[in-house]
Amino acid sequence: MPDDISPAGTVPRAAKPVLPGRFTSRHALWMGLFLAVMVSFTFFADSYRLFQLTMLVVYAVAVLGMTILTGYSGQISLGHGAFFAIGSYATAILMSNYNWPYWATVPVAAAASALVGFLIGFPALRLGGLYLALTTFALAVAVPQILKVNALSDLTGGVQGLTMDKASAPFGLPLTGDQWIYLFSLGVGCVVFLMAWNLARGRSGRAMLAVREQAVAAEAMGVGLAGLKTRTFAVSAMITGVAGALSSIAVQFVAPDSFNFFLSITLFVGLVVGGVDSIPGALFGGAFIEFIPNIANDISKAAPGAIYGVILIGFMFLMPRGVGGAVVNLIRRAAGRGTKAGLAQAPAAE
Amino acid sequence: MNGGQPVLSVRGVVMRFGGVVALAGVSFDVARNQICGLIGPNGSGKTTLFNCISGIYRYSDGDIVFDGSSLTGQPRHRMAALGIGRTFQNVALFRSLSVRENILVGAHHLGRSGFIANALRLPAVRAEELTAARRLDELLELLDLAEVADTAAGSLPFPTQKRVEMARALIGEPKLLLLDEPAGGLNHGEVDDLAELLERIRGPFNLTILLVEHHMSLVMRVSEQVIALEFGRKIADGTPDEVRREPEVIRAYLGETAEEEAHHAGAA
Numbered sequence: 324m325p326d327d328i329s330p331a332g333t334v335p336r337a338a339k340p341v342l343p344g345r346f347t348s349r350h351a352l353w354m355g356l357f358l359a360v361m362v363s364f365t366f367f368a369d370s371y372r373l374f375q376l377t378m379l380v381v382y383a384v385a386v387l388g389m390t391i392l393t394g395y396s397g398q399i400s401l402g403h404g405a406f407f408a409i410g411s412y413a414t415a416i417l418m419s420n421y422n423w424p425y426w427a428t429v430p431v432a433a434a435a436s437a438l439v440g441f442l443i444g445f446p447a448l449r450l451g452g453l454y455l456a457l458t459t460f461a462l463a464v465a466v467p468q469i470l471k472v473n474a475l476s477d478l479t480g481g482v483q484g485l486t487m488d489k490a491s492a493p494f495g496l497p498l499t500g501d502q503w504i505y506l507f508s509l510g511v512g513c514v515v516f517l518m519a520w521n522l523a524r525g526r527s528g529r530a531m532l533a534v535r536e537q538a539v540a541a542e543a544m545g546v547g548l549a550g551l552k553t554r555t556f557a558v559s560a561m562i563t564g565v566a567g568a569l570s571s572i573a574v575q576f577v578a579p580d581s582f583n584f585f586l587s588i589t590l591f592v593g594l595v596v597g598g599v600d601s602i603p604g605a606l607f608g609g610a611f612i613e614f615i616p617n618i619a620n621d622i623s624k625a626a627p628g629a630i631y632g633v634i635l636i637g638f639m640f641l642m643p644r645g646v647g648g649a650v651v652n653l654i655r656r657a658a659g660r661g662t663k664a665g666l667a668q669a670p671a672a673e
Numbered sequence: 674m675n676g677g678q679p680v681l682s683v684r685g686v687v688m689r690f691g692g693v694v695a696l697a698g699v700s701f702d703v704a705r706n707q708i709c710g711l712i713g714p715n716g717s718g719k720t721t722l723f724n725c726i727s728g729i730y731r732y733s734d735g736d737i738v739f740d741g742s743s744l745t746g747q748p749r750h751r752m753a754a755l756g757i758g759r760t761f762q763n764v765a766l767f768r769s770l771s772v773r774e775n776i777l778v779g780a781h782h783l784g785r786s787g788f789i790a791n792a793l794r795l796p797a798v799r800a801e802e803l804t805a806a807r808r809l810d811e812l813l814e815l816l817d818l819a820e821v822a823d824t825a826a827g828s829l830p831f832p833t834q835k836r837v838e839m840a841r842a843l844i845g846e847p848k849l850l851l852l853d854e855p856a857g858g859l860n861h862g863e864v865d866d867l868a869e870l871l872e873r874i875r876g877p878f879n880l881t882i883l884l885v886e887h888h889m890s891l892v893m894r895v896s897e898q899v900i901a902l903e904f905g906r907k908i909a910d911g912t913p914d915e916v917r918r919e920p921e922v923i924r925a926y927l928g929e930t931a932e933e934e935a936h937h938a939g940a941a
Contacts, residue, residue, distance in 0.1 A: 518792040525791040525798055526784045529770075533778045536767035543727060543765075544845065545753035545782025554788055 361509055370501040374573065375613055377505045380512040381570045383609025386593040387519055387602065388563030394600030395528060396555040397535030398447055402459030404587030405466040406560040409436045410567025412470065412485075415577040416478055419485040425572045426490075429511065432568035433561045440560020444553035463587040470579035484578030487571065508569045515562055520602050522558070531555055563590070596638050597645050604647020611638070611646075678741070680705045680881045681726070681849055686735035688721050688905075695721040697905040698735065703849075703898065708871065708882045710896035710913070712889070714925055717902040719885045720762055723851050726883070727759050728752045740848060753782040758847030760838040762854050762885075768827025772818055772837050773809060775826045779841035780805040805844070812840040815874070831858045843874065849881045856888040864891055871895050893917065901925070 364376055385407055392398050413432035417423040443462065447455050470479050479485070492503035522528055530551055533541035542548060571577055589612055597608025619630035642649040679702035688696040696718045703709045711719050724730040726737055728749040737744040740756060747755070758779070767775050783805070786798045813819040816836045821829060826837055835855060842850055856864045868891055875882060886892045892899060892913070899916040901909040909919040916922055 521794040522788060522792045525794070525802065526781060526786055527788050527791045529774055529778050530781055532770055532774070533767050533781075536769060537765045539729065540761065540765035540767070541778065541781075542749040543729075543753060543759055544778050544841070545750050546778070547748070547750040558788060 358513070362506070365498070365502050365506055370499065373501045373505045375617075377501075377508045377573045378570070379606075379609045379613045380505075380508045381566050381573065381609070382590070382593060382612040383566075383606045384512050384515050384569065385563045385566035385590050386597055386608035386612070387516060387605040388559045388561070388566065389590060389594040390597075390600065390602060390605050391519060391523070391531075391562065392555060392559035393594060394598075395523060395531040395535065396552060397531075398552065398556070399452060399456040400459040400559070400587075401456045401591055402461070402463035402584075402587050403560075403563045403590050404582055404584065405459075405462045406436045406440060406563040407567040407570070407586060407590070408466050408470065408582035409439055409560075410564030411571045411577050411582065412479060412567075413564070414568040414571040415485040415487060418487040418571070419480075420478065425487075426507070428572075429565060429568045433565050436564020436567070437557045437561035440564075441553055441557035443560070444556030447556055448549055448552055460584065460587070463584040467579040467583050470582070479579075480577075482579065484576060484581075487575045489575050490572055504573050508573060511565065511569060515565055516602065516605075519562065523602060527551075592635065595645060596635070596642075598642075598647025598649075599645060601645060601647025601651065603650070604645050607646035607650075678705075679703055680740055681883065682738040683722070683726070684736045684738065686722070686725055686737060687733045688718070688725055688730060689733045695905050696725070696732070699902065699905070699907050700735075701900050701907060701910055703881060703883060705881055706875065706879065707897045708875065708884060708895050710892035710899040711883060711885045711902065712887075712892055712899060712916075712922075713902035713908075716904075717925075718905040719902055720853060721905075722902070723759070723853055723883075723885060727757055727851060750782075753845050753847070756846075756848035757851065758842035758845050758849070759851035760835070760842055760853055760855060762857065764831070764834045764838055766826040766834055766837055766841075769825055771823050772826050772829070772840075773813075773822045775837055776809050776812060776818075776840045776844050777805055779844040780808065782845060808844055812844055816840045816870075832863050835859070839870075843878060846878075847880070849883065852882060852884045852886075854885055854887060856886055856891050859888075864888060867891065868895050 361376075364373070368376060385403065388406065389400060389403050392400055392403075410432040413435045414425070414428040417428040417431060418425055443459065446458055450458055469475070471482050472479075473481065475481075489500045490504055490507070491500050492498040496503065498506070523531075530541065530546045533544065533546055534548060534551060538548060593608030593612040594605075595608075596611045597606070598604030615634055616627065616631060619627040619634060622630045638646070644652075681703040683702075684700050685698045686696050686700070687694070687698050699718070699722060711722065713719050721730065725732045726739075726744065728744065728747055728751070732745075742755075744752075744755070767778065770778075784801050786795070786801055790798050810819075813822050816839060818833070818836060818840060821833060826834060829837070835858070839852075839855070856867055859867060871882065871884075872895065874880060884892060884896065896913055899909070899911065899913050900907060901916055901919065901922045903921070903925045908921040908925060909916045911919075
């Protein structure tokens with residue numbers, strides 16, 4: 324094919340083409356700084372704070388799964404608590420019943436939740452928007468009850484749930500269990516965030532965004548909707564499932580009622596507060612989920628729910644595009660580059 | 674009319690929407706590297722025909738043969754890989770994505786990397802992205818889009834959006850380019866630029882272009898072949914001069930003008 328006769332001769336070729344979403348030294352600086360602070364907590368924070376930080380990482384990863392699904396491919400899920408539960412139970416069952424080491428259960432939990440996500444992805448092909456949201460919500464309502472079923476109780480522990488041994492630091496490292504679990508979660512979280520970011524900035528992420536924006540045009544460009552949507556659902560479920568696995572390792576206990584539909588809604592709140600299509604925003608979403616209920620409780624023991632509601636509404640008023648969007652906006656303004664390109668392109672372009 | 678095997682052969686294509694016949698058995702051939710204009714009054718079936726060729730509609734009867742193989746039953750997302758690129762009548766850009774990202778989506782079918790390769794950012798992915806980015810930079814220059822490359826496509830003026838769509842189609846290296854009213858919303862100078870652009874890209878990109886357009890002088894200027902449709906039937910097919918002299922075409926267009934005037938008078 325003479326396709327390579329592109330008009331290169333007529334146009335001066337740029338020396339170095341600009342890759343969207345390239346990793347710049349500024350990215351490296353911010354990430355390095357952030358990681359240094361997070362790692363330093365290992366040695367300064369007491370075990371209660373460490374547990375909270377571990378859960379922050381867990382919820383951030385869970386929200387990240389939803390970011391890929393909702394922010395990138397535009398599908399809404401109100402049932403991601405179910406994938407969180409599947410990941411949690413996969414880890415709990417393997418550790419408790421089969422004596423697997425905690426770290427080996429994470430890939431299995433990922434695979435199990437990805438498989439279920441892939442299967443849920445099929446109805447998602449035919450259902451758009453709110454109908455898909457309701458279908459996933461049905462899943463979230465059903466899962467805790469399935470976990471209580473007597474026939475499965477040998478495996479799941481029924482209503483009682485399952486308890487596990489606490490992980491301890493390997494290679495004789497001078498760390499407490501809490502410190503090690505925190506570092507382990509942080510490490511897994513970093514890998515998952517890096518992979519999600521890679522996915523989002525490349526060919527697959529662009530295809531997801533294209534489908535969200537203009538499905539017909541995306542198809543004309545060669546994006547197969549069915550394959551893309553089911554795979555996106557699988558990846559999203561997998562990421563949230565990994566969060567579930569990390570949560571089991573940190574809590575050392577699972578029971579059906581920890582995974583009621585309120586968890587799904589909580590994750591959805593984290594998604595929106597963090598910024599629907601912002602990958603770093605998932606961190607803020609995780610922080611919101613972990614800390615705001617406690618803060619609300621500190622402010623008023625009598626009506627923590629009301630305080631939580633007020634804080635939530637405040638966030639939505641002050642940062643309608645989520646914390647992630649607001650931060651990107653701030654950085655742009657500081658860099659004096661203006662905001663004409665809008666924020667929605669931020670995840671892939673920045 | 675032209676020697677050699679046609680690159681596009683439309684054979685008795687029928688398209689019905691319920692009881693309405695939008696295309697009543699349209700047939701024509703387009704030779705390689707030609708610009709073929711498709712004209713006709715509103716509702717004559719031009720865009721319907723486009724949507725049949727690009728797989729958005731499944732035609733009820735007939736066949737469309739592209740580059741030697743039938744398009745009947747091919748899924749929509751296969752068309753780009755077969756070599757059919759297109760733009761849309763009212764512009765179908767990914768509005769919140771930057772111009773750069775919009776155009777890169779056009780190269781989607783040229784890539785092979787899947788979810789896992791992308792998540793791990795394997796060297797092959799990087800190489801693929803670099804190749805696409807290089808072509809992207811050339812197209813940004815060619816279509817005068819370099820300055821707006823990082824702007825959200827939806828915030829650009831309409832004529833610029835049309836050029837982004839053109840770039841998005843061209844980066845996919847199509848053999849056949851379907852342009853649906855590329856001159857819509859353009860002023861006189863911009864239409865001239867467009868005509869010049871079409872002349873300029875067809876050679877280097879090795880393109881056959883099928884052009885739906887109301888802007889008669891543009892069609893007559895750039896096309897080697899013109900096909901006129903009316904009520905879903907072909908009423909003329911030949912060189913611009915031949916079609917211009919065709920009594921059916923004159924009648925169809927004069928009729929439309931008279932109707933439009935009556936309509937405007939009624940509205941006022």
